[in-house]
Amino acid sequence: MDQDRIPLDVIVRGLEAQYSVSKDPYYESYLLYFYYEKVKAALNVDDLDTANDYVERAGKISKDYRYDFFKGLIYVKRQEFEMAEICLRSCISRNPNFALAHYELGNILRARKEFEDAIEEYQKAYELDQQFLLPVVRIGDCYLEMGETRIACDFYQVAAQKDPNFHLAHARLGVACNMLQKYSMAEKALKRALELNGEDLESAFNLTHTLSRLGKHFEALQIFKKLIEKNPEDPVLLNEYALCLRRLGFYEEAKEQIDRACKLSDEAFIHYNRALLTLFVDRKRAIELLENVPEQFKTKAHELIDFLKLWKGRLKPSACVEEMVSKIEKCIVRGELNLQRLAFVFPDSERSRMIKQGLLTMQDEQIDDANWMKFLLAVALASSEDPVQMEKNVTMAVVAFCPSGIMLAVAIALIRLLMHVRVHAGFDLESYIDDVVHDLQEYHWEFARKVSQIEDETFSLEEIENGDFTTASELFLTLLKVLSTDPTLDEVIAMKDENLKCLSTSVLEVIRCTTDSSF
Secondary structure (H helix, E strand, O other), X not given: OOOOOOOHHHHHHHHHHHHHHHOOHHHHHHHHHHHHHHHHHXXXXXXXXXXXXXXXXXXXXXXXXXXXXXXXXXXXHOOOHHHHHHXXXXXXXXXXXXXXXHHHHHHHHHHOOOHHHHHHHHHXXXXXXXXXXXXXXXXXXXXXXXXXXXXXXXXXXXXXHHOOOOHHHHHHHHHHHHHOOOHHHHHHHHHHHHHHOOOOXXXXXXXXXXXXXXXXXXXXXXXXXXXXHHOOOOHHHHHHHHHHHHHOOOHHHHHHHHHHHHHHOOOHHHHHHHHHHHOOOOHHHHHHHHOOOOHHHHHHHHHHHHHHHHOOOOOOOOHHHHHHHHHHHOOEEOOEEOHHHHHOOOOOOHHHHXXXXXXXXXXXXXXXXXXXXXXXXXXXXXXXXXXXXXXXXXXXXXXXXXXXXXXHHHHHHHHHHHHHHHHHOOOOHHHHHHHHHHHHXXXXXHHHHHHHHHHHOOOOHHHHOOOOOOOHHHHHHHHHHHHHOOOOHHHHHOOOOHHHHHHHHHHHHHHHHHHHOOO
């Protein structure tokens, strides 16, 4: 009998006819086997009536462990879990070595949050069949729901290592690594899951979160675009897509996407994000939205409105960036930085030639260069008439000239620092970190972590002032340390590193001017 060529119904009818005549045990065993094949086929398409019909046909011949097992699965599908458990336990009592019954019983217990008992059943299933790795993953799921994420991660890794082609193990490992903030491991796991199953939209969405935390925003953006094509009416997806667009300076499109999300959802956080993103496109409308945000966001919204009202006038540049600020100001038209004009300010290069033609690379690069810091500072100061425009212009400059997640994070940290010292007329490390770290995490998790850890370090100006800093991230972290020592201008001028000296004097200049003014 060739099951692949002869329809299952034909086989079953033939065996039924033969068995009705002979009652031969040989035909009985085959008939039971194919009855249960019919049950499986019906369960696969959720045809529970047909499945139950064939289970009962089998039961009239012999109610062995398979009868109890498949009755249990039917009850599971019907969400009659008490009856399902009775059937599965009966199955196990008839055949204690049936791994699938232990696994399905584990699923029922996990659904009831009886995690320890579920883990015991999953362990039995795996002990009985060590090629059956799904119970290992489900043990991980139990620990994840119990809040034991590290233990869960260990089980997912075991399953993934034993079978490198086990899609679910890699997908779940990616989730656990994200929760543990092990983003490099999460990236590897989720990309492997997508290699094995390109239609795994949940893993693709999880990967966008991972990539953003690693500073790979353009890569995340490309995944978002594909997800939106397949799920154009998902408001949570549209919200996250809009935030990604904002991080890369695509403000008009970000507003378009968040507006779509708001039409599809009443979630408070989506409507708050709409107000924030509108601020980069239409200030008057944004203020209206901020004044009418959901109750839980009113305090934050009113603080932002007050901040915008209080901001008066530009920040004064220090002598080390005056010339560069003057050149950049000529590239600003009605507040907006003209990137093509700006490209003519720079020495000729492949990148500047592309920008002159209105082209952007649209890909993540590995750039963390301290030599860009004066440029970013100058763009910020030249745009500082309006703090929102300052963020827009600096973001666009980074994306155009030094597109990397770490440079974006450093740029945002620098902007927030200028805002902080302007508003507070001084620098307070703890307050600054509290204000900025959450935002920085969205741009580059590792840099944000290093910023947050400065509070726990002890240092003196003498220990840090004579360094030679090659990366923008290291330079900015050192700047925060310098400012936290409350240095004098003479101490700053005596510093060895020219970039650190320029940044420090510029911040001190903002503090001095703010103190002397009525801001």
